[in-house]
Amino acid sequence: MKLKPLADRVVVKPLEEEEKTPGGIILPDTAKEKSQRGQVMAVGPGRLDERGERVPLEVRVDDLVLYGKYAGTEIKIDGQEYLILRESDILAVIEK
Amino acid sequence: MKLKPLADRVVVKPLEEEEKTPGGIILPDTAKEKSQRGQVMAVGPGRLDERGERVPLEVRVDDLVLYGKYAGTEIKIDGQEYLILRESDILAVIEK
Amino acid sequence: MKLKPLADRVVVKPLEEEEKTPGGIILPDTAKEKSQRGQVMAVGPGRLDERGERVPLEVRVDDLVLYGKYAGTEIKIDGQEYLILRESDILAVIEK
Amino acid sequence: MKLKPLADRVVVKPLEEEEKTPGGIILPDTAKEKSQRGQVMAVGPGRLDERGERVPLEVRVDDLVLYGKYAGTEIKIDGQEYLILRESDILAVIEK
Amino acid sequence: MKLKPLADRVVVKPLEEEEKTPGGIILPDTAKEKSQRGQVMAVGPGRLDERGERVPLEVRVDDLVLYGKYAGTEIKIDGQEYLILRESDILAVIEK
Amino acid sequence: MKLKPLADRVVVKPLEEEEKTPGGIILPDTAKEKSQRGQVMAVGPGRLDERGERVPLEVRVDDLVLYGKYAGTEIKIDGQEYLILRESDILAVIEK
Amino acid sequence: MKLKPLADRVVVKPLEEEEKTPGGIILPDTAKEKSQRGQVMAVGPGRLDERGERVPLEVRVDDLVLYGKYAGTEIKIDGQEYLILRESDILAVIEK
Numbered sequence: 001m002k003l004k005p006l007a008d009r010v011v012v013k014p015l016e017e018e019e020k021t022p023g024g025i026i027l028p029d030t031a032k033e034k035s036q037r038g039q040v041m042a043v044g045p046g047r048l049d050e051r052g053e054r055v056p057l058e059v060r061v062d063d064l065v066l067y068g069k070y071a072g073t074e075i076k077i078d079g080q081e082y083l084i085l086r087e088s089d090i091l092a093v094i095e096k
Numbered sequence: 097m098k099l100k101p102l103a104d105r106v107v108v109k110p111l112e113e114e115e116k117t118p119g120g121i122i123l124p125d126t127a128k129e130k131s132q133r134g135q136v137m138a139v140g141p142g143r144l145d146e147r148g149e150r151v152p153l154e155v156r157v158d159d160l161v162l163y164g165k166y167a168g169t170e171i172k173i174d175g176q177e178y179l180i181l182r183e184s185d186i187l188a189v190i191e192k
Numbered sequence: 193m194k195l196k197p198l199a200d201r202v203v204v205k206p207l208e209e210e211e212k213t214p215g216g217i218i219l220p221d222t223a224k225e226k227s228q229r230g231q232v233m234a235v236g237p238g239r240l241d242e243r244g245e246r247v248p249l250e251v252r253v254d255d256l257v258l259y260g261k262y263a264g265t266e267i268k269i270d271g272q273e274y275l276i277l278r279e280s281d282i283l284a285v286i287e288k
Numbered sequence: 289m290k291l292k293p294l295a296d297r298v299v300v301k302p303l304e305e306e307e308k309t310p311g312g313i314i315l316p317d318t319a320k321e322k323s324q325r326g327q328v329m330a331v332g333p334g335r336l337d338e339r340g341e342r343v344p345l346e347v348r349v350d351d352l353v354l355y356g357k358y359a360g361t362e363i364k365i366d367g368q369e370y371l372i373l374r375e376s377d378i379l380a381v382i383e384k
Numbered sequence: 385m386k387l388k389p390l391a392d393r394v395v396v397k398p399l400e401e402e403e404k405t406p407g408g409i410i411l412p413d414t415a416k417e418k419s420q421r422g423q424v425m426a427v428g429p430g431r432l433d434e435r436g437e438r439v440p441l442e443v444r445v446d447d448l449v450l451y452g453k454y455a456g457t458e459i460k461i462d463g464q465e466y467l468i469l470r471e472s473d474i475l476a477v478i479e480k
Numbered sequence: 481m482k483l484k485p486l487a488d489r490v491v492v493k494p495l496e497e498e499e500k501t502p503g504g505i506i507l508p509d510t511a512k513e514k515s516q517r518g519q520v521m522a523v524g525p526g527r528l529d530e531r532g533e534r535v536p537l538e539v540r541v542d543d544l545v546l547y548g549k550y551a552g553t554e555i556k557i558d559g560q561e562y563l564i565l566r567e568s569d570i571l572a573v574i575e576k
Numbered sequence: 577m578k579l580k581p582l583a584d585r586v587v588v589k590p591l592e593e594e595e596k597t598p599g600g601i602i603l604p605d606t607a608k609e610k611s612q613r614g615q616v617m618a619v620g621p622g623r624l625d626e627r628g629e630r631v632p633l634e635v636r637v638d639d640l641v642l643y644g645k646y647a648g649t650e651i652k653i654d655g656q657e658y659l660i661l662r663e664s665d666i667l668a669v670i671e672k
Contacts, residue, residue, distance in 0.1 A: 002191040003162065006154055009187060036651065042188075045154075050146060050626060058582055058621075066579065066660070068649045073164045073187060075132060084162070084187040091585060091649060091660040092618075095578040098287040099258070102250055105283060138284075141250075146242060169260045169283060171228060180258070180283040194383040195354065198346055201379060234380075237346075242338060265356045265379060267324065276354070276379040290479040291450065294442055297475060330476075333442075338434060361452045361475060363420065372450070372475040386575040387546065390538055393571060426572075429538075434530060457548045457571060459516060468546070468571040482671040483642070486634055489667060522668075525634075530626060553644045553667060555612065564642070564667040 003077070005044035005084060010059060012038035012067070012083045034069050037094065038083060057087050064094040099173070101140035101180060106155060108134035108163070108179045130165050133190065134179060153183050160190040195269070197236040197276060202251060204230035204259070204275045226261050229286065230275060249279050256286040291365070293332040293372060298347060300326035300355070300371045322357050325382065326371060345375050352382040387461070389428040389468060394443060396422035396451070396467045418453050421478065422467060441471050448478040483557070485524040485564060490539060492518035492547070492563045514549050517574065518563060537567050544574040579653070581620040581660060586635060588614035588643070588659045610645050613670065614659060633663050640670040 003011050014035040040063045046054040059065060072085035099107050110131040136159045142150040155161060168181035195203050206227040232255045238246040251257060264277035291299050302323040328351045334342040347353060360373035387395050398419040424447045430438040443449060456469035483491050494515040520543045526534040539545060552565035579587050590611040616639045622630040635641060648661035 003188040004191055005188040006183070006186055011188065044188075048151065049624075049628060051628075052145060052147075052149075052151070053628075055624065055628070066651055075162055075187070087582070090582055091651070092579040092581040092587065092620075095580055099284040100287055101284045102279070102282055107284065140284075144241075144247065148241060148243075148245075148247070171258055171283070195380040196383055197380045198375070198378055203380065236380075240337075240343065244337060244339075244341075244343070267354055267379070291476040292479055293476040294471070294474055299476065332476075336433075336439065340433060340435075340437075340439070363450055363475070387572040388575055389572045390567070390570055395572065428572075432535065436529060436531075436533075436535070459546055459571070483668040484671055485668045486663070486666055491668065524668075528625075528631065532625060532627075532629075532631070555642055555667070 003042050003082075003084075005042055007044050008047040008055070008057060008087045009044045010040055010057065010065075010085050010087055010090065011042040012065060012072070012085060013041050014038040014081060014083055015064075036066055036069055037064065038067070039064055041082065043087075059087060059090060059093060064096060066091045066094060099138050099178075099180075101138055103140050104143040104151070104153060104183045105140045106136055106153065106161075106181050106183055106186065107138040108161060108168070108181055109137050110134040110177060110179055111160075132162055132165055133160065134163070135160055137178065139183075155183060155186060155189060160192060162187045162190060195234050195274075195276075197234055199236050200239040200247070200249060200279045201236045202232055202249065202257075202277050202279055202282065203234040204257060204264070204277060205233050206230040206273060206275055207256075228258055228261055229256065230259070231256055233274065235279075251279060251282060251285060256288060258283045258286060291330050291370075291372075293330055295332050296335040296343070296345060296375045297332045298328055298345070298353075298373050298375055298378065299330040300353060300360070300373060301329050302326040302369060302371055303352075324354055324357055325352065326355070327352055329370065331375075347375060347378060347381060352384060354379045354382060387426050387466075387468075389426055391428050392431040392439070392441060392471045393428045394424055394441070394449075394469050394471055394474065395426040396449060396456070396469060397425050398422040398465060398467055399448075420451055420453055421448065422451070423448055425466065427471075443471060443474060443477060448480060449474045450476045450478060483522050483562075483564075485522055487524050488527040488535070488537060488567045489524045490520055490537070490545075490565050490567055490570065491522040492545060492552070492565060493521050494518040494561060494563055495544075516546055516549055517544065518547070519544055521562065523567075539567060539570060539573060544576060546571045546574060579618050579658075579660075581618055583620050584623040584631070584633060584663045585620045586616055586633070586641075586661050586663055586666065587618040588641060588648070588661060589617050590614040590657060590659055591640075612642055612645055613640065614643070615640055617658065619663075635663060635666060635669060640672060642667045642670060 005011050015037045017033050017035050040059055040061050043057045046056045049055050067090050071089040072083040075082045075084055101107050111133045113129050113131050136155055136157050139153045142152045145151050163186050167185040168179045171178045171180055197203050207229045232251055232253050235249045238248045241247050259282050263281040264275040267274045267276055293299050303325045305321050305323050328347055328349050331345045334344045337343050355378050359377040360371040363370045363372055389395050399421045424443055424445050427441045430440045433439050451474050455473040456467045459466045459468055485491050495517045497513050497515050520539055520541050523537045526536045529535050547570050551569040552563045555562045555564055581587050591613045616635055616637050619633045622632045625631050643666050647665040648659045651658045651660055
């Protein structure tokens with residue numbers, strides 16, 4: 001199954017946060033912090049501006065991005081969690 | 097009975113969520129998650145932009161779409177539940 | 193008495209919801225669901241757009257329309273309940 | 289004393305609601321419903337639009353109008369209650 | 385001390401409300417209603433519109449004006465209470 | 481240390497309110513009212529309008545200004561309290 | 577790892593607040609005030625204005641800036657706390 005986001009939306013696959021503390025203790029799921037990092041899986045065509053033209057997105061497929069803890073809508077597809085965000089909810093691109 | 101949505105509204109028929117857990121247990125209605133997937137049954141003519149022109153919708157009849165859990169207004173017609181959403185409440189189109 | 197709605201407002205006469213359950217039991221008033229369907233009795237001249245021109249309404253007198261449960265303002269005239277809505281509160285027209 | 293409302297404001301004198309029930313019982317003041325009908329006593333010159341021009345009002349002095357239960361600001365002048373509303377709070381004109 | 389209000393602001397000196405009931409009883413301070421009437425002491429140069437031009441105010445110094453009970457900011461200068469309001473918080477001018 | 485406010489912001493040094501009651505009693509700190517008067521220490525270059533041009537500020541360095549009790553952000557620099565406000569939070573200039 | 581903020585966002589490294597009271601007492605972490613000062617580490621390309629052009633930022637990398645106590649989103653990277661703010665959340669630049 002493939003997703004085609006609408007307007008200025010972006011589909012992101014959240015990255016698992018570190019499962020060990022700096023001291024090497026393995027954390028249970030409930031103690032892990034909510035991920036704020038993810039990989040862009042798909043981008044929309046951009047929103048329409050006032051002149052009726054599409055505004056292309058700054059982020060690209062495969063970009064690693066940072067976002068707020070409560071941004072976007074969680075969607076579960078085939079057992080995998082995804083996040084659908086507006087581009088304006090993305091704070092920064094992490095350069096590799 | 098047929099519905100003609102106004103402006104940028106879309107009539108969606110929610111898809112039943114899986115009734116079995118991965119282990120094969122049949123779920124009762126109250127344990128099923130609220131659907132976030134549905135099929136587009138009808139689309140409006142589009143909202144008017146600032147120049148007084150209609151902005152045609154990106155989604156089409158028969159598209160399979162994803163939306164937030166609390167998006168739109170539920171309407172019951174002839175015993176069938178429908179959802180009427182603004183197009184901006186639709187997150188993505190699911191490609192078949 | 194006749195009402196002339198202002199701007200983009202619409203006067204709607206709510207339709208009585210079914211008074212019987214599918215099994216044929218007659219429902220008391222307090223168990224009936226709030227109507228979300230009504231007949232358009234009067235429409236306003238349309239709101240003024242940014243260029244100072246009237247935007248005519250999509251709905252017409254006699255249209256059967258769908259609206260949200262808590263939309264509009266209830267008005268009682270000569271013992272009959274009416275609803276005054278903005279056109280943007282109307283979700284769809286029901287085709288007969 | 290005379291009031292000159294500013295911009296798109298309207299001074300309305302609320303009409304007393306019926307003091308008898310359909311069965312002829314005279315209602316005490318506390319059981320009367322809040323009036324939603326009134327007579328226009330004065331209208332403002334209209335708000336300024338984006339081009340700096342006045343938008344004249346649709347309602348006229350002496351019009352009988354309908355408004356929401358909690359619309360506007362109540363003002364007491366010489367012992368008489370008035371309501372000052374924006375024209376956009378007026379739902380409809382009642383034709384006589 | 386003199387005040388020069390900014391943009392579309394107005395300095396108003398609230399009028400003392402009647403200190404006697406219609407029956408002639410003198411009211412203590414705590415039983416007096418909050419004033420909604422005042423005299424304009426100073427007006428600002430007007431806000432800037434979208435074209436960068438000042439929109440001159442409708443009210444003038446010495447006008448007697450009506451305003452909502454909770455409008456504006458109270459300021460005490462040399463022991464005297466004043467109210468600084470935006471012109472849009474002024475409901476009407478009282479003609480003398 | 482010197483502050484350069486951004487856009488339409490203004491740095492204000494609040495004036496100490498009178499420490500004596502009219503009867504000559506010296507007030508402890510906790511009984512003093514929050515200051516609503518201050519001296520402008522620095523002004524920003526102005527916000528950008530829709531045409532991309534700076535809108536210069538009305539207030540100037542050294543102006544004595546009035547503002548609401550809860551306006552702006554308090555900042556402590558080298559032990560001295562300052563307030564950073566948007567110009568739109570300033571109610572009036574006090575003429576000396 | 578390097579961050580490329582989107583639109584009008586800015587990455588800031590908060591400065592540690594003084595760890596001693598004026599009297600020389602070393603403060604524990606929980607008694608320290610939340611920092612409102614930080615150093616700009618990266619700036620975005622600017623937001624798009626209505627004409628579709630980028631509005632370049634006023635702040636530059638290495639600027640020392642002041643911001644409100646609850647502004648922005650905290651992000652932890654490689655054990656170091658950063659703050660991602662919109663430029664409009666920055667109150668002033670501190671001149672060195």
